[in-house]
Amino acid sequence: MNRPMRRAATGTAALSLALALAACGQTDGTQTPAADGAAKTIGLLLPENASSTRYEAFDKPLIESTVTGLCPKCVIDYANADGNEATQKRQFDDLLAKGVKVILLDPVNAKSTAPWVEAAAAKGAKVVAYDRLAEGKVAAYVSFDNGRTGELQGQALLDALGPKAAAANVVMINGAESDPNAGMFKAGAHRALDGKVKKIAYEQSGEWKPEVATAKMNEAIKSLGKDGIQAVYAANDGMAASVIEALKAAGIKNVPVGGQDASIDAVRRVLTGEQTYTIYKPYKPEAEAAGTIAVQLVEGMDISSVASAITESGGVRIPSLLLTPIVVTKAKVQVTVVGGGLYKAADLCTPQVADACAAAGVK
Incomplete structure (x- = not known):
């Protein structure tokens, strides 16, 4: 194509x-x-x-x-x-x-x-x-602008890694190969990440399916080991949720994971620190x-x-x-998805994330 x-x-x-x-x-x-x-x-x-x-x-x-x-x-x-x-x-x-x-x-x-x-x-x-x-x-x-979306995803991972980026192994769980947007996201993410991280150590399509993303993430963990993964790019929030659960099950902590779509559950994960960013x-x-x-x-x-x-x-x-897409991190939840009218703070801030909302100034 x-x-x-x-x-x-x-x-x-x-x-x-x-x-x-x-x-x-x-x-x-x-x-x-x-x-x-x-x-x-x-x-x-x-x-x-x-x-x-x-x-x-x-x-x-x-x-x-x-x-x-x-x-x-x-x-x-x-x-x-x-x-x-x-x-x-x-x-x-x-x-x-x-x-x-x-x-x-x-x-x-x-x-x-x-x-x-x-x-x-x-x-x-x-x-x-x-x-x-x-x-x-x-x-x-x-x-x-789907290429720009991928660039923002990749840059958000770099920002989360900070000075550790140069030594980081990154796992990429891309979207479905049948979706041209997924190819643009992937290309944009590579433009941001390539040459800035140690390497893309594992890269596969998650087919936009959480269960496939889980399987691919488990393969990456088995291949690279618990200490061989420093960040994970997941093309959307549904797959990011699966990646996060796979990392938890393997006992792997403090690994930045990003997604896309600003789904309400993903924004809650961003507030609690489980997910590093989403794209709004x-x-x-x-x-x-x-x-x-x-x-x-x-x-x-x-x-x-x-x-x-x-x-x-x-x-x-x-x-x-x-x-034009927008990056949502914990510090930007209020000014993006709440200020932009996507979600009301009352709906977003359930009792489970109330403290996280307060700490992030979501109101």
Whole structure:
């Protein structure tokens, strides 16, 4: 697969403008607004809910509220693939059979989607790649700067290691090879870590599955020994939790472990010191942008006010919006995920972590 070349954009001003334009029904003058019925239905296909809780807790409701707020006659036809590519293909085909003309797709396996996108185009349907860049000539792509995410993960490990970094063996438990984002995270982490640590002593894919991450971490412990691991990069929070438990079971302490997604359990682990950092991707602007683009497409409107950057992939230039991720450490919980409105302190600070919250100034 050709590695995508991207131009990042924070997109806050553009998104606010686009929301206003969409609400007013402004079009580019070249297309006819869609008719009622199936054309007013927007498909939403999300990949899983086991390894990351974000999709059901944040993405789905935020996209739904954006779509219905901008287009009261629009409805969302939603399905979650539970990590199964064949299931998602059936869901995609079902949307096309229903006559759905715009599909927001977060693919289980982005490498397999080019024929899907072609089949959609043959039926006059447009596909928006959400969070993961689907292969094929998609109409738009909304995500975060995934290479930058990996760089932030790697740098956060270096910061945690401090002067010990130069002598550190690092274990890397990467995401699924079928997910192009995972490759970008991995590449970004290597850019930060390579040459700054002693070596990447063990590196395997955890497939975004906690149970696989556990198995791979146990292999690393067996291979390197209890004293041979100084830090662990885990590509997301679900796998980080498994890594932490594997280290505990082996009696290994004081090893920095980082993740990604700012899941509430991970933020609690960051507060208690079990997890060193997570990566916060403000889901609201990502979901709002995707919902706005979907409405614009279903109404025959210009999407360039939101998708103002370009991602090049496989010779295709894709209108895109790429947002900027944020590192969350114990000292930054209040100003990031609480201050940013992801979680309320009352929900985050359960009795088990109340003291840790107080010490970190979370309120």
